[in-house]
Amino acid sequence: MERCWYSGRYPNMAYCQFEVTHWPVEHYGYFYNGDSYIVLNTFKDPGSGELLYDVHLWIGLESTPDEYGTAKYKTDELCVLLQNKPVQHREVMDHESALFRSYFHTIRKLEGGADSGFNRTKPSEPEYKTRLFHFKGSGRKIEVREVALNKQSLDDSDVFILDAGLNIIQWNGTTSNAFEKNAGRDFLGKLKSERNGKATTETVDAPVPDDHPFMKALPGGALEIETEEEDKSPPSMHRVSDATGTMEFRQIAVGKLSRSKLDTDDVFVVDTTKELFVWIGRGASIDERRNSLTYAHNYLMATSHPFIPVTVVQEGAETKNLLAALT
Template sequence: MSGLVKAKKYDYKDSNLSLFGSDLERNVKKASAETEVAWTNAGANVGVQVWRIVKFKVTHWPTDDHGKFFTGDSYIILNTYKKPPSDELLYDVHFWIGKYSTQDEYGTAAYKTVELDTLLDDKPVQHREVQGYESDLFKTYFPAMTLMKGGADTGFRHVGPKEYQPRLLHFKGEKRKIFVKEVPLFRESLLSGDVFVLDKGLEIYQWNGSSCNKDEKFKALQYIQGLKSDRGGKANVETLDENDMSPGHKFYTHLPEGGKTPKAAKDSEVKATETVLLKVSDADGTLKCTEVARGKLSRDQLDTNDAFIVDSGAACYVWIGKGASPDERKKGMEFAHNYLMKTEHPFVPVTVIIEGKREEEGFKACFV
């Protein structure tokens, strides 16, 4: 069988993510990056661009699908912006790892992120994002995030009624922070506090829980309008309110009983913990990562000749000194990943910060 085979569930802790270092070199030649067709016009204009990794290749993700992610894939997201009054283009580049993405896929995403950074003259700030633990910055790029099971080849656009696989989508949140996630097709998946959309191809239901909020209702309606447009306006839509439905309503016949009752939603925010500072250095001839301090940190502890990992508990930063060696620069992300895998917060966002360049407020707050 050709192509990548998805793991049933990938446990990040099973891997040391070696692809984040030696095999994914930071100093990719700019000339090589310029031969990547997918990077044509990358960062040329203000806005968000998204690419998906398909069998080691970077492919464009349609603008209409921005914010939609398959949990079996990895993506690269570039945000290009300006800070008035300057006309200089600035960038944030993220690689997003789906829960069921293979190591080959997210390794390629990491490598290609570095390549894109090189193409843009090392101006972008690099970020690692893991499904369910996305940074606040990442979330601002999309009005809503939709998580779909499988890989993007599963498809969710322009499908016929016979080949379409029904999906139950869960809408939860408020205002601009509405998250959309595919859940099991069972009656037990329904929660009175939220909104659900049962998408059967040419038959679509919006189920409004008895205590859902107006933002969830509105976002579900917007989502359904997009589905109808994709299907040539032929889909029939029915909006239902839990309080007005009988137990024998037709809608419930599409959702058999037998699923697990959902647990209370897990808060993906990491509990506060003491800040940890680690140094990545090859000063003695061997590249290694060692702990420097815990608790209150001072900027005086950062050495321009090395790389450092700063872990706040809620986020992790890889600080690269101007005089850091090529190996220290290359291995910073890998050491950060391996370190996080041994903590109670392995999936927090990781951001690379180059000495003298733009720093995030979260990084600055780590020092007294």
């Protein structure tokens, strides 16, 4: 696939195959791990009333380099169309920033790509792929993701829904909270509505017997669980400059980062290890500006924290998080 999905508050979501196509409103918050997306948030400055923008490039963990590259190109086109006003952000699946998460009441992360996701075997057909969804979170922020169809996927503190086509079952863990249960109930109703009311639904509270249809649909083999090692790398600052006639990317500080090192004529990459900022000076060249996010992305891919959020900011429009990282 060669895809990118666009997506104001609520974000304008869209999908493109080397072109911009709007993502259906009813699917806002749906993200497939095999695709890349663009989410545009439009809002008014409370003081001046001027329209401002945040544009987020979301990358699925199974999205290809071609997809990411196309989405990046389309993001740049969008920023030029909006007179370079948007603040750009890079978001990687499962490592989204708090700002990105704030746009959606529920984020649904699904396996595959949008084409396969919306052209599945009909629920009434024997070949329909049974799926298991995991609901986790609290308050107004619930994350829903498709997980392995396996008993080992169950967590007694959360809610799960088994989608077997015309038979849909919600399983409430013994310590799951009311927000997760309500989100599951809403999802259950949506699935039934999509199937013209023909599906039967059931809600059960754990524990349930092994001969219950919910448990019988789940194999019991062990699952591989990946664990992340603690990242102990120090903060760092890097300069992107073509002052010598050749584009160069080099480290200029480690540990304690000083705002005085920022030079209006160049671009700087500030890595806090929790979030990365691309600072663009007013006098930075066109090539420095165009290549800044690519350099930042390539740099992160060689670190022990490759998936942290990335924010591109212009000189004079620094975010609170960036200013807090600089002395």
